[in-house]
Amino acid sequence: MSSRKKVLLKVIILGDSGVGKTSLMNQYVNKKFSTQYKATIGADFLTKEVMVDDRLVTMQIWDTAGQERFQSLGVAFYRGADCCVLVYDVNNNKSFETLDSWRDEFLIQASPRDPENFPFVVLGNKIDMEESKRAVSQKRAMTWCQSKGNIPYFETSAKEAINVENAFQTIAKNALQQETDAEFYNDFPDPIKIDNDNSKYDSCGC
Amino acid sequence: MHDAFKVSLALDKVPYKIESIFANGQKLFAGTASGTLYVYEVKEPLDDEELKVDLKETKNFSKRPIEQLDIIKEIGLLISLTDGYVNIYNLHTFELERQLTNTRGANIFAIDTHIEINEDSKGIPIIVTRLAVGVKKRLLVFTWRDTEFTDTQELQLPDKIRTMVWVNDEKVCLGFTNEYALININSGVMIDLFGPSSAPGGASFGSYMGIGARTNKPLITKLPNDEILLVKDNMSIFVGLDGKPTRKTGIDWSGTPEEIGYSYPYLIAILPKHVEVRNIVTQNLVQIVELSQARLINQGKYLYVASFNNAWRFIPLNFEKQIDQLVEQNEFEEALSLAEQIEPILLDDKDAKLRDIRRLHAHYLFHQTKFDDAITIFQELEVDPTEVIALYPPSISGALHKPVQRPKTIKPSDETNQSENNNNQEEKVSENEIETENLEILEGKLLEEAVQTLIKFLTDRRQKISKILQVHKTSEPTPPASPSNRTNLVNGNLNHTLKLAELVDTTLLKSYMVTNDALVGPLLRVQNYCNAEEVEGLLLERKKYRELKDLYHGKGLHRKSLELLKKLGQSSEGLMKGSFQTVYYLQRLGSEHFDLILEFAIWVLQIDPDQGMEIFIGDHPEVENLPRDKVLKYLEEFSYDLCIKYLEHIIYELKDSTSDYHNKLIFKYLDKIQKLESKKSESDLEKLGDSILKEINDTNQRLLKFLDHSTHYKAEKILGHLRLDDFYEARAILLSRLGQHDQALNIYVHKIKSEKLAEEYCVKNYIETDDPTKNVFISLLKVYLRPNNGEKLMLESAIRLLSRHGSYVSASDALNMLPLTTKVSELYQFVEKYIRENNKNRNMNMIIKNLLKADQRQVEEQLMFYRSRRVKIDEDKMCPQCTRRIGQSVFAVFPNGVVVHYHCKEKYSQSHDTSI
Numbered sequence A: 001m002s003s004r005k006k007v008l009l010k011v012i013i014l015g016d017s018g019v020g021k022t023s024l025m026n027q028y029v030n031k032k033f034s035t036q037y038k039a040t041i042g043a044d045f046l047t048k049e050v051m052v053d054d055r056l057v058t059m060q061i062w063d064t065a066g067q068e069r070f071q072s073l074g075v076a077f078y079r080g081a082d083c084c085v086l087v088y089d090v091n092n093n094k095s096f097e098t099l100d101s102w103r104d105e106f107l108i109q110a111s112p113r114d115p116e117n118f119p120f121v122v123l124g125n126k127i128d129m130e131e132s133k134r135a136v137s138q139k140r141a142m143t144w145c146q147s148k149g150n151i152p153y154f155e156t157s158a159k160e161a162i163n164v165e166n167a168f169q170t171i172a173k174n175a176l177q178q179e180t181d182a183e184f185y186n187d188f189p190d191p192i193k194i195d196n197d198n199s200k201y202d203s204c205g206c
Numbered sequence B: 001m002h003d004a005f006k007v008s009l010a011l012d013k014v015p016y017k018i019e020s021i022f023a024n025g026q027k028l029f030a031g032t033a034s035g036t037l038y039v040y041e042v043k044e045p046l047d048d049e050e051l052k053v054d055l056k057e058t059k060n061f062s063k064r065p066i067e068q069l070d071i072i073k074e075i076g077l078l079i080s081l082t083d084g085y086v087n088i089y090n091l092h093t094f095e096l097e098r099q100l101t102n103t104r105g106a107n108i109f110a111i112d113t114h115i116e117i118n119e120d121s122k123g124i125p126i127i128v129t130r131l132a133v134g135v136k137k138r139l140l141v142f143t144w145r146d147t148e149f150t151d152t153q154e155l156q157l158p159d160k161i162r163t164m165v166w167v168n169d170e171k172v173c174l175g176f177t178n179e180y181a182l183i184n185i186n187s188g189v190m191i192d193l194f195g196p197s198s199a200p201g202g203a204s205f206g207s208y209m210g211i212g213a214r215t216n217k218p219l220i221t222k223l224p225n226d227e228i229l230l231v232k233d234n235m236s237i238f239v240g241l242d243g244k245p246t247r248k249t250g251i252d253w254s255g256t257p258e259e260i261g262y263s264y265p266y267l268i269a270i271l272p273k274h275v276e277v278r279n280i281v282t283q284n285l286v287q288i289v290e291l292s293q294a295r296l297i298n299q300g301k302y303l304y305v306a307s308f309n310n311a312w313r314f315i316p317l318n319f320e321k322q323i324d325q326l327v328e329q330n331e332f333e334e335a336l337s338l339a340e341q342i343e344p345i346l347l348d349d350k351d352a353k354l355r356d357i358r359r360l361h362a363h364y365l366f367h368q369t370k371f372d373d374a375i376t377i378f379q380e381l382e383v384d385p386t387e388v389i390a391l392y393p394p395s396i397s398g399a400l401h402k403p404v405q406r407p408k409t410i411k412p413s414d415e416t417n418q419s420e421n422n423n424n425q426e427e428k429v430s431e432n433e434i435e436t437e438n439l440e441i442l443e444g445k446l447l448e449e450a451v452q453t454l455i456k457f458l459t460d461r462r463q464k465i466s467k468i469l470q471v472h473k474t475s476e477p478t479p480p481a482s483p484s485n486r487t488n489l490v491n492g493n494l495n496h497t498l499k500l501a502e503l504v505d506t507t508l509l510k511s512y513m514v515t516n517d518a519l520v521g522p523l524l525r526v527q528n529y530c531n532a533e534e535v536e537g538l539l540l541e542r543k544k545y546r547e548l549k550d551l552y553h554g555k556g557l558h559r560k561s562l563e564l565l566k567k568l569g570q571s572s573e574g575l576m577k578g579s580f581q582t583v584y585y586l587q588r589l590g591s592e593h594f595d596l597i598l599e600f601a602i603w604v605l606q607i608d609p610d611q612g613m614e615i616f617i618g619d620h621p622e623v624e625n626l627p628r629d630k631v632l633k634y635l636e637e638f639s640y641d642l643c644i645k646y647l648e649h650i651i652y653e654l655k656d657s658t659s660d661y662h663n664k665l666i667f668k669y670l671d672k673i674q675k676l677e678s679k680k681s682e683s684d685l686e687k688l689g690d691s692i693l694k695e696i697n698d699t700n701q702r703l704l705k706f707l708d709h710s711t712h713y714k715a716e717k718i719l720g721h722l723r724l725d726d727f728y729e730a731r732a733i734l735l736s737r738l739g740q741h742d743q744a745l746n747i748y749v750h751k752i753k754s755e756k757l758a759e760e761y762c763v764k765n766y767i768e769t770d771d772p773t774k775n776v777f778i779s780l781l782k783v784y785l786r787p788n789n790g791e792k793l794m795l796e797s798a799i800r801l802l803s804r805h806g807s808y809v810s811a812s813d814a815l816n817m818l819p820l821t822t823k824v825s826e827l828y829q830f831v832e833k834y835i836r837e838n839n840k841n842r843n844m845n846m847i848i849k850n851l852l853k854a855d856q857r858q859v860e861e862q863l864m865f866y867r868s869r870r871v872k873i874d875e876d877k878m879c880p881q882c883t884r885r886i887g888q889s890v891f892a893v894f895p896n897g898v899v900v901h902y903h904c905k906e907k908y909s910q911s912h913d914t915s916i
């Protein structure tokens, strides 16, 4: 219904400090990587034009601060996001464990209309490091993603540019889907509400 | 609209036509057409008293009308314009002090008084008074410094002045018949405002110029903040001192204004039909006063309007009352504008007032179902969330809900109550009732919309509160709450903030239940301050068990959680049936809740041991860190199967090398096999026996594999426990671990009776050695050929071994052991193999020997080459470059054998070919 309109997709990247959010965004948009760590303060965004299903869309990728003391974004920031990217470091168990609360916090802040179907994408980053350092198995990550309603999962390396392009293509695609759905809602501002029904829950999860 | 002024008749039926009025303090001067000056004393009324005006003095100044009156209070002068002259009187005696004769023909004057501090006055402030007089096409300016008349200036003008106003201490705004101008009396520079020739800056006014066939009286009103209001026809325009318009829109009057005056903070205009009062900022009409034939205004603090024979005093109403009135009428923007304009000293706690108006405005908007607008204001004001939440029906606000009422007083609820304003009480009550009715309709779609907005508000609050609590957490001593900070969040102590946090989170949860219950889970899973009891009730009521579990988990009520999960898990239907949820939960509890884990693992292990085992072996760090010895002890009570599974997991997957566990696993295998065997012999059903047999086999295989694989068990200890009449294979492995190969081999040969296994054992354990006692093949030969305990001699086996692996055994050792009766032909294969092997070895060694020889030759040759390239330095050796002796100096040798001093080598090589 909006094929002629120019679309702007707002994508938000969340995850613990140091997992490589900024690096992933930089690799994707600028094809650059630096081994130096500079904590992100507040938030920062880059844009990139992408083709999704023969459609040119502009992706606005918001990189956020993982460090609590640098988080300064108001609730308004999260509203209107089309996709949320959750990043963890496969060599750091804690960064995986916190994905749950990153996801939950995001849902609360953004209050999307349909939280269970809001598009998330999970990236397990830094797979270029030695296998012996690996702390979170692919299987474990995938099980988690499945339990959260089949979130797409990618194992990436911002350093070696592994899977980065791929992951962001999926992000763009899912974001566009969300954007189109949101429009649909706006056209029909009175969505049918299934009342208080547990069957809405995915089969598994917590 | 509201009442800004109370209008009282001040002068009634003055005998002559009033031509001019001027008021100052209690004094009111009226100049008449007959040239008489009336001086009145006015007693400002308190509250509801009548205005009292007494005629004090009547002076006949002239036979001609007194056209204009003013005073110079600072030097006690009364100025009048009569008969084309400006006259100066003593303000108190009304004696004529001076007639400014050079003002002959004057039609207007204007006074400015200001204080100057400059070098001339040596820092002492002096009062400078300027009297500007318009005389035909000239402007005269008389100046007094303090009481001293100092000088007169004269400026030429293009036209006759019809009106003028001082706009600052050196600029006068002039009104001519058709245009306005600003003149600087010091420099004489004049700029036109909207004149026909003026810059396009005045174009907005120009369009009116042409239309006005009838030219009206020009009107100039000086406003605060260096603004001037100019009138053209029905239109007033705001300009600045630079002559540029200051606002986008002017005032469009209902008729042509006769006079316009400013009385803080309002604009008063005499229009053909009535007198209008307007808000100078919003320009909105504030009050209309019907006064017949009004034609003069005395602007400023003592505002009077006069007609031909009457004058009315406009007494400003108390600003607070005005504001209250506006608020009462829901004119919030007007109230706000008024409050903003009023000097702080005139309004009790102006900031609080402004805040309260906005607060009430927000309430009003809310009742108008403009939820977003209302909440935006609440958010900006950081009002106590309690107040906002109370606006919602009890399903959300619970006990906070008030049958809707606009807060009566404008004071924040926690501040001192205000008792005035009670006269309107009854009216208010009825109003409230209407609103109450309105609000009960907050349901269905409207409620949903309102709740969406509330969610926005609460998530925002939530974030702010959590930041504050974070600070509390990191810096334990409560940071001093700054008194200036009005926000309810920061104010107050930690306890208060925690209470708020609880209210906000709990209400947020309830809001989610109305519009988007999928967010309940996320809220309960992140750090939250929801009231556990209340939320528990809500969730139970709605059968939201998954969320209930999240709630318990978040509050650390693990036992409750687990009991719930157990109950749901054991029920025969529902989404939470089965053990999955419990397993998932227990996997994440960690060792500090070890007892709980054990307690609630029981029912899972009983109905589904495989699932139950996941509690202890699942791929999760918390699971990995459980105390293994205790888990084992616990599992032992269930079955050795579970024990074995657990031990296999920690040994194979988690690479645990604790020898106790390794030993234990072996014992468990053994136990299991024994138990199975006894079971087998008891059961007569063939089928059952088969499956048991299979299990025995399987376990045995695992046992052997483990014995082979693990290096951490204590073989002696296990050997000691091994039944003598069984587990031969296991025993053999254990013996081999202890290096007792002959015993191990004995078992293979005599107990297991497997030549093959014995041979395999030898191949596996053979180490190259010259010591025959360490050679396992010889050990095996011994088993075959030197039987003890009455075993049979096994010549064939020995010969088969020799013929297959003869090369590992030296011929002499073998022959020594073979019985003398052995036929040579039987040894053929062994000997052949042996000889072949020896030949092979010999040939191989020859090759190696010759290769090494060749190597040696090459090295010798190289040595010779290096030796041939020596140089000899002796007493006579000269450097060909500098022709001095080399002696003890550092030297260099070129490839062709030439020797030079080291420092000569560059030079030499430049002029000579030094290659070989």
Ligand SMILES: Nc1nc2c(ncn2[C@@H]2O[C@H](COP(=O)(O)OP(=O)(O)OP(=O)(O)O)[C@@H](O)[C@H]2O)c(=O)[nH]1
Binding pocket: A015, A016, A017, A018, A019, A020, A021, A022, A023, A024, A034, A035, A036, A037, A038, A039, A040, A041, A064, A065, A066, A067, A125, A126, A127, A128, A129, A156, A157, A158, A159, A160
């Ligand atoms: N080996 C390896 N290092 C990486 C990779 N991605 C990022 N890093 C390094 O990890 C560190 C942190 O990366 P950032 O991208 O700054 O991390 P961040 O998630 O943006 O951190 P915050 O801004 O604090 O939230 C840097 O030193 C990067 O060089 C990767 O794929 N492989």
Ligand SMILES: [Mg+2]
Binding pocket: A021, A022, A023, A038, A039, A040, A063, A064, A065, A066
């Ligand atoms: Mg960053």
